[in-house]
Amino acid sequence: MRSIIPVVLTVALTAGLTACQSAYYAAWEKVGVEKRDILVDRVEDARDSQQEAEQQFTSALEEFSALLQFNGGELEEAYNTLNDKYEASKQAADDVTQRIDKIESVAEALFDEWETELEQYSNASLKRSSQQKLSETRLKYNKMIRAMRRVESSMQPVLATLQDNVLFLKHNLNASAVGALQGELGTIEKNVKSLLKDMQAAISQSNAFIAEMAG
Numbered sequence: 001m002r003s004i005i006p007v008v009l010t011v012a013l014t015a016g017l018t019a020c021q022s023a024y025y026a027a028w029e030k031v032g033v034e035k036r037d038i039l040v041d042r043v044e045d046a047r048d049s050q051q052e053a054e055q056q057f058t059s060a061l062e063e064f065s066a067l068l069q070f071n072g073g074e075l076e077e078a079y080n081t082l083n084d085k086y087e088a089s090k091q092a093a094d095d096v097t098q099r100i101d102k103i104e105s106v107a108e109a110l111f112d113e114w115e116t117e118l119e120q121y122s123n124a125s126l127k128r129s130s131q132q133k134l135s136e137t138r139l140k141y142n143k144m145i146r147a148m149r150r151v152e153s154s155m156q157p158v159l160a161t162l163q164d165n166v167l168f169l170k171h172n173l174n175a176s177a178v179g180a181l182q183g184e185l186g187t188i189e190k191n192v193k194s195l196l197k198d199m200q201a202a203i204s205q206s207n208a209f210i211a212e213m214a215g
Helices: 005-030 037-066 075-120 124-170 173-179 184-214
Strands: none
Touching: 005 037, 005 075, 037 075, 037 124, 037 184, 075 124, 124 173, 124 184
């Protein structure tokens, strides 16, 4: 019996969430805002959050590089600045994930609705045209969302390396500790470079999808 309870709770919560989302979209539709409009807005938000994350990760890399040039002064202050950059990067990464999740939520609702409404056509030609448009839109959407999820994955190695270095410095605030981290710069630079490349690809895909939906 106990093994069934989590399943029942999950189903209940999912049903409740679905009902809330349906009510949310229905409320917007009453004032003329369709699911496709919400989808475009959320894609724009996700694109903007990736641009902000790009700035945060670049700034964190610059701060880490500057720390390795440490040759006297207040090391604790330098550590605090790097830690702040790490925390800001982590928050930016979390925001990107939340934005992508919101995109998937409304996209699923939009495509389900579109698929269902195909059966309401009496004109076969119009139905085929709408079906083709749905397929094309879904294909471009899938390409975009994969690019976004790739960015999400690319952020994790950078965050992990930054966290390791921040933790190491936290308990070793001395010049020799900074020297021990010299070899880490290449790894971070490589990971950030890969991340920025993925971000630019995802942002480009987002802009293309937005233009497609607007057209």
